[in-house]
Amino acid sequence: MGSMEITTGSMETALMSDLTAKLPGDVLVDIISRVPYKSTRCCKCVSTRWRDLIAHPDHREKLPRSTLAGFFYRTFDMDRCQYDSHGYRSLSGNWCPIDASLSFLPNYKKIDLLDCCKGLLLCRCSKPYPETPDYVVGNPATEKWVTVPAKEWSSDSYARLGFDPAVSSHFHVFELVPAAALNANLKFDYNIKEVGIYSSKAGGWTHQIEWNDPFKICNFSAGTFLSGVLYLCSDNNLVAAVVEGNCRFIPAPTLHDACGRHDVYVSRGQLYVAYYGAAEASIWVLEDSSSEDYWTLKHNVSYLQLFGSRSKGRYGVISVHPEDDVIFITVESKSTLSGDRLQLKLFSYEIDSKELKFICDLGRISRRPYLSYVPLFSESLADEH
Numbered sequence: 545m546g547s548m549e550i551t552t553g554s555m556e557t558a559l560m561s562d563l564t565a566k567l568p569g570d571v572l573v574d575i576i577s578r579v580p581y582k583s584t585r586c587c588k589c590v591s592t593r594w595r596d597l598i599a600h601p602d603h604r605e606k607l608p609r610s611t612l613a614g615f616f617y618r619t620f621d622m623d624r625c626q627y628d629s630h631g632y633r634s635l636s637g638n639w640c641p642i643d644a645s646l647s648f649l650p651n652y653k654k655i656d657l658l659d660c661c662k663g664l665l666l667c668r669c670s671k672p673y674p675e676t677p678d679y680v681v682g683n684p685a686t687e688k689w690v691t692v693p694a695k696e697w698s699s700d701s702y703a704r705l706g707f708d709p710a711v712s713s714h715f716h717v718f719e720l721v722p723a724a725a726l727n728a729n730l731k732f733d734y735n736i737k738e739v740g741i742y743s744s745k746a747g748g749w750t751h752q753i754e755w756n757d758p759f760k761i762c763n764f765s766a767g768t769f770l771s772g773v774l775y776l777c778s779d780n781n782l783v784a785a786v787v788e789g790n791c792r793f794i795p796a797p798t799l800h801d802a803c804g805r806h807d808v809y810v811s812r813g814q815l816y817v818a819y820y821g822a823a824e825a826s827i828w829v830l831e832d833s834s835s836e837d838y839w840t841l842k843h844n845v846s847y848l849q850l851f852g853s854r855s856k857g858r859y860g861v862i863s864v865h866p867e868d869d870v871i872f873i874t875v876e877s878k879s880t881l882s883g884d885r886l887q888l889k890l891f892s893y894e895i896d897s898k899e900l901k902f903i904c905d906l907g908r909i910s911r912r913p914y915l916s917y918v919p920l921f922s923e924s925l926a927d928e929h
Contacts, residue, residue, distance in 0.1 A: 569597055577606045612865060613642075615872075615890075616657055616665065616915040617906075630657045631910055632917075633890065635903065642919070648687035649680055657913070659705040661769050663920025664715060666705040668698070679703060679717055681744075685919040692717050692742055695749070700725035702736075702761065704776070706769040706787065709920060714745040716787055718767075718774050723758050735760045739785050751789030759783060759793075766863075766913050768810045775808045775815060782808060782817070797828045797839040809864035816842075818861040818871060823847060825861055827871065827895070843869075843895045850893065850900055851875065857886075862914040869895035874906065874914070 564572055576587050576598065587594050597603060614634040632644035649655060652669035658679075659666040667680045677699055682689035695701075698719065706716035719740040735758030741751040759778045767776045775794075776783045782794040796806065796817060806819045815830040817839075826844035850873070851859070857876035864871050873891045888906040893899070 565593075573597055573603050573606055611867065611918045612636075613917050613919050615863070616644075616660060616917055618657060618911045618913065619909045620911045630655065633904060633906065633910075642684045643687065646682065646684065648684075649682055649689055650678075650691075652678070655680075657915060658703050659767065659913075660915035660917055661705040661707045661715075662709055663918055664705060664707050665915070665917075666703060666717065668694075668703065670699075679742075681705065681715060681717070683920055684917070685921050690744065692744075693748075695719065695740065697721055697725035704767040704769075704774055706772075706774050708769065708772075711772075712745070714743065716744070716774075717742040718785060719749075720761060720776075739791070741785075741787065741789060743787075751787075753785060753789055753791050766807060766809075766915065768808050768815070770810045770813075770815060777806055777808050777817075782815075794830075797841070805860070807861070811864045811866055811868075816864050818864060820859065820861045825850070825859075825871075825873075827864070845893070845898065849898070860912075862912070863916045865892075866916065866918060871895070872903075872914075873900075 564575075567575075572594070576594075587598060589595070613636045614632055616630060616632050619629045619631050630646070632642070646655065646665070646667075649667065650669065653672055654670040656668045656670070657665065658668055663683060663685060665682050665684060667682065668677050669680050670677045676694050676696060679692035679694055679698070680689055681692060700722065702720040702722075704718045704720070706718060719742070720736045721738040721740065722734045723737040724734055737755060737758045739753040740749050741753075742748065743750045759781075761776055761778060761783075767774055769775075772787050774785045774787075776785070777796070778793075782796050783791070784794055785791045797819075805821070806817055809816045809818065817828045817830075819826045819828070824844055824846045827842045828839045829842045830838060831840055832838045847859070851857075855875070855877075859873055859875045862872050862874055871893050873893055875889050875891060876886050877889055887908055888910055890903040890906050892901045892903055894901070
């Protein structure tokens with residue numbers, strides 16, 4: 545009896561300490577729906593009841609949504625064996641309908657997607673030979689765009705975008721010039737020799753960084769922009785190229801799987817490096833970007849834990865969610881409906897719950913880079929069309 549009295553007293557104490565315990569579920573959901581998305585994610589940790597209410601399918605339309613709307617990617621023409629166009633895969637249903645064909649952009653011979661940063665897309669738009677291409681920065685949400693003048697070697701260069709609407713409506717384009725573009729005798733040398741920096745505020749190319757010892761950028765390294773700095777992955781280091789034209793190299797964390805690949809992302813305002821190899825995938829966080837060796841292992845998971853012993857398809861980490869502890873993974877699998885041809889499937893992996901969720905089929909023609917798209921509705925581009 546005494547035990548029952550203690551239990552009852554504990555329940556009364558819990559009810560007094562949690563004033564929301566007596567609220568009906570629909571009222572509590574209405575309250576939670578009025579806070580930002582990031583706070584909603586924190587609300588899931590309050591109690592089991594809160595977590596279940598937030599996760600319930602009936603409440604998804606009422607609660608704040610993630611700002612991540614989907615992914616842009618390149619497409620590959622299997623018959624002609626060349627990259628021909630681009631595609632878009634929504635993660636948000638009809639929440640953020642956009643013109644995935646990007647028909648609002650000027651009519652060019654070919655449009656190559658290069659980068660996406662905080663709602664803006666960077667494209668290289670080809671003209672009939674021998675004209676040099678243009679860089680175009682566009683906003684799919686508002687269907688506005690601006691042209692960035694290219695340089696003589698832009699056709700053979702890589703380019704990345706730097707933009708932070710919380711700081712300015714202006715952007716930077718970083719042109720990564722390989723040695724092959726600068727010297728015809730080095731046509732197979734794709735090590736980066738120079739970086740040119742375009743400022744939309746200045747209206748021109750303002751800085752140029754040159755290296756005596758060129759470095760190699762990992763194939764289709766997306767790069768990421770944080771606090772005015774563009775971060776890229778080279779073979780053994782992170783490369784940081786700042787807007788003012790200075791550059792420093794940051795050693796990457798040690799990887800046990802020497803054959804693995806890595807790429808760099810931003811999530812929750814911190815720099816993340818995602819490694820993936822045949823045996824496992826791991827996520828590292830740079831706790832202090834001013835330090836060069838303050839990497840913390842956030843999570844690692846083996847291939848067997850992810851896919852089980854029956855799966856033998858190759859996989860790759862393509863992105864880290866900008867707000868959640870979620871990574872996105874593509875996996876190759878054979879489809880009997882297409883004559884045992886390899887198909888790509890897109891999954892999400894939640895770090896906290898260690899849960900792998902199937903999102904969609906990407907088919908046969910989707911290719912890197914997969915560019916995370918977060919819509920930008922409120923800001924305008926300087927000198928936009």
